[in-house]
Amino acid sequence: MTRGWLLTRSEAAGASSGSEASPALDARLADLDADDALGGALLVEGAVGDVTVDVTHSSLNFKDALAFNGNRGVARISPLVPGIDVVGIVTESHHPRWRAGDRVLLNGAGAGETRHGGLAERAVLDGGTLVAVPASLSNARAAAVGTAGFTAMMAVLALEKHGVPDGDVLVTGASGGLGSYSVALLAASGRRVVAATGSRDHVDALRALGAAEVIDRSELDRESKPLESQRWAAAVDAVGGRSLATVLATTAPNGAVVACGNASSPDLPTTVMPFILRGVALLGANSTAAPLAVREHAWGRLGADLEPSMIDSLTRWVDLESAADAAAELLSGAVRGRVGVTIE
Numbered sequence: 001m002t003r004g005w006l007l008t009r010s011e012a013a014g015a016s017s018g019s020e021a022s023p024a025l026d027a028r029l030a031d032l033d034a035d036d037a038l039g040g041a042l043l044v045e046g047a048v049g050d051v052t053v054d055v056t057h058s059s060l061n062f063k064d065a066l067a068f069n070g071n072r073g074v075a076r077i078s079p080l081v082p083g084i085d086v087v088g089i090v091t092e093s094h095h096p097r098w099r100a101g102d103r104v105l106l107n108g109a110g111a112g113e114t115r116h117g118g119l120a121e122r123a124v125l126d127g128g129t130l131v132a133v134p135a136s137l138s139n140a141r142a143a144a145v146g147t148a149g150f151t152a153m154m155a156v157l158a159l160e161k162h163g164v165p166d167g168d169v170l171v172t173g174a175s176g177g178l179g180s181y182s183v184a185l186l187a188a189s190g191r192r193v194v195a196a197t198g199s200r201d202h203v204d205a206l207r208a209l210g211a212a213e214v215i216d217r218s219e220l221d222r223e224s225k226p227l228e229s230q231r232w233a234a235a236v237d238a239v240g241g242r243s244l245a246t247v248l249a250t251t252a253p254n255g256a257v258v259a260c261g262n263a264s265s266p267d268l269p270t271t272v273m274p275f276i277l278r279g280v281a282l283l284g285a286n287s288t289a290a291p292l293a294v295r296e297h298a299w300g301r302l303g304a305d306l307e308p309s310m311i312d313s314l315t316r317w318v319d320l321e322s323a324a325d326a327a328a329e330l331l332s333g334a335v336r337g338r339v340g341v342t343i344e
């Protein structure tokens, strides 16, 4: 028996279109070996991947919460085992890079969106997308870091590669998973970090992560002029919308902003002025489509740079049964840091 979450569109849900939430989505904890919706076929090795993994841990990301909520822009197949993060131990491999007993992790690459993900006891994965769990991290801590920490590291690497002037670095959506890891990694690399949050309750925790200053998100989530007084040398943005437009308008000449998320909005109501008059660079980060070399480089840095106690302080753990309830809580915006899922 292989227990796992299964998201299935009902006929009523199938009649609607687009990426809007679909209340007709059925989410249930099922026996994936026997479930009628899966037909016993989709977890068969060879059909969908060449490495079979006993999943020990997963996590809940904003994307997973959207999938549980029926968002068809995330849950793109039906039925779907959700979970964009997978950490576990290889039990069988037909891929030259992996053998039984290896500890592996996967962030995205379609998991939990276009193919089955990590919220199940077993996963059959494409060996070409897997990364070895760094020796310094347990499986639990690798899942706790997950896509949020991986994307934060991608953003830090993008800023390092671009090169940014001295000065403050802003992080928006700072008390979320991506934001928290961005604050911690930037502070650890020696930058003075300004954290923007809508959660006054989380100010002390953000300072403990390394934020030198905490501002209210309302300072950014407002109508802004195309150019305003310069406040930061760089930014990592998890929020999008008016907030990102204000961040661009307040970034210093030759600074850079990494757009990572759209927790507020996918819109970007700005003009070309920050780019052509201040030389501000707008950079992207896409964890899902990251090439293997980028995954390995980022996880090498995460393994070297992260303090285990910091990872633990950011993580609340739930069991597989509680994943759907925890996903709903995440979508409400009430969660600080990360939610790990224990599966073993």
Ligand SMILES: NC(=O)c1ccc[n+]([C@@H]2O[C@H](COP(=O)([O-])OP(=O)(O)OC[C@H]3O[C@@H](n4cnc5c(N)ncnc54)[C@H](OP(=O)(O)O)[C@@H]3O)[C@@H](O)[C@H]2O)c1
Binding pocket: 061, 062, 063, 147, 148, 151, 172, 173, 174, 175, 176, 177, 178, 179, 196, 197, 198, 199, 217, 221, 238, 239, 243, 259, 260, 261, 262, 263, 264, 285, 286, 287, 288, 330, 331, 333, 335, 337
């Ligand atoms: N590009 C990528 O590869 C990638 C990877 C991971 C995540 N993401 C995206 O990044 C975003 C954050 O992901 P996550 O997993 O860190 O989510 P999360 O843990 O739920 O954190 C989101 C945070 O955004 C802030 N927020 C929520 N609603 C907001 C609103 N209406 N306006 C302004 N801020 C709001 C909150 O922080 P405060 O309370 O501190 O304001 C919240 O904690 C999501 O859009 C996600 O899809 C992208």
